[in-house]
Amino acid sequence: MGERKGTNKYYPPDYDPKAGGLNKFLGTHALRERARKIHMGILIIRFEMPYNIWCEGCKNHIGMGVRYNAEKKKIGMYYSTPVYQFRMKCHLCDNHFEIKTDPGNLDYVIVSGARRQENRWDPTQNGQVVPEDKETSKRLFDDAMFKLEHGVGDEGTAKKVNPALGRLINRNHTAWKDDFAANSALRAQFRVKKKEMKAKERIDNALLKKTGLEIALVPEHEDDIKLASLLNMKPTKTAAENQQIIRKKISMLPSTPKTLTKAALGISRTSTAATSLVADYNSSEEELS
Numbered sequence: 001m002g003e004r005k006g007t008n009k010y011y012p013p014d015y016d017p018k019a020g021g022l023n024k025f026l027g028t029h030a031l032r033e034r035a036r037k038i039h040m041g042i043l044i045i046r047f048e049m050p051y052n053i054w055c056e057g058c059k060n061h062i063g064m065g066v067r068y069n070a071e072k073k074k075i076g077m078y079y080s081t082p083v084y085q086f087r088m089k090c091h092l093c094d095n096h097f098e099i100k101t102d103p104g105n106l107d108y109v110i111v112s113g114a115r116r117q118e119n120r121w122d123p124t125q126n127g128q129v130v131p132e133d134k135e136t137s138k139r140l141f142d143d144a145m146f147k148l149e150h151g152v153g154d155e156g157t158a159k160k161v162n163p164a165l166g167r168l169i170n171r172n173h174t175a176w177k178d179d180f181a182a183n184s185a186l187r188a189q190f191r192v193k194k195k196e197m198k199a200k201e202r203i204d205n206a207l208l209k210k211t212g213l214e215i216a217l218v219p220e221h222e223d224d225i226k227l228a229s230l231l232n233m234k235p236t237k238t239a240a241e242n243q244q245i246i247r248k249k250i251s252m253l254p255s256t257p258k259t260l261t262k263a264a265l266g267i268s269r270t271s272t273a274a275t276s277l278v279a280d281y282n283s284s285e286e287e288l289s
Contacts, residue, residue: 031043040073041073042072042073043071044069044070044071044072045069045072045086046067046068046069046070047067047068047069047070047088048067049062049063049064049066049067049068050108051064051108051116051119052119053097053110053114053117054114054117055093055113055114056097056114056115057093057113058090060092060093061117062090062092062114068088068091069088070087070088072084072085072086073085073087075100079103081103083100083101083102085098085099085101086099086100095113096113097111097112097113098110098112098113099111136150204217
């Protein structure tokens with residue numbers, strides 16, 4: 001709505017055509033607030049993030065397609081193509097990051113304040129179609145023989161990949177021939193998975209409520225289950241603790257027993273050694289008397 005103020009049909013009664021256009025007469029710009037830094041060569045635009053990045057200020061992830069009010073300025077030329085740089089503020093913190101265009105590689109380059117999430121790969125490694133470089137495109141435009149040879153190579157490549165493309169088309173047609181049945185199967189799988197997720201969420205909430213924690217629980221892994229079972233089988237007391245308990249019990253026992261029996265001394269009534277000892281004792285008493 002602000003841009004229409006400078007292009008409407010209304011002219012005030014005190015308008016003087018000698019002052020120039022209506023914007024000049026009112027001392028405003030046609031772009032209004034977007035042109036408040038136009039004297040510095042900066043224009044405020046709506047910039048859309050070209051790829052996923054990580055903010056260096058708050059370390060948060062910013063997805064591709066997020067839009068910002070950015071300061072656009074021209075910083076150079078690539079042959080006859082201008083190079084622009086955009087400066088914007090992170091919506092999650094006070095950090096600013098700058099991104100500039102790269103006409104040579106048809107890409108955007110982060111200058112400062114952020115780092116790119118690497119999702120780039122070589123298309124030749126996974127069999128994708130690789131676009132022609134500038135040198136090849138120039139030769140195709142100027143050299144007729146090279147264009148003919150290039151076309152023959154393209155026909156050979158097409159014949160080579162045609163069977164694989166046919167198999168993919170047939171597989172896709174078989175899988176989605178009955179779209180209603182395929183959709184029903186997908187929805188049934190989703191319902192089962194949704195029930196499992198809700199049951200797991202109830203268990204996690206009960207555990208968090210019981211322990212009084214306020215953290216997000218990670219999914220349970222098989223290794224965690226095995227480790228927990230091993231911890232349950234582990235004895236509650238270590239060998240050193242058991243040895244200390246035994247020593248304490250021994251130290252609490254009396255040094256000498258209250259009653260002394262033959263069994264405690266190792267004397268047996270049926271043993272001949274005990275009989276001879278008693279006879280020797282009696283004979284010694286008679287001699288003393």
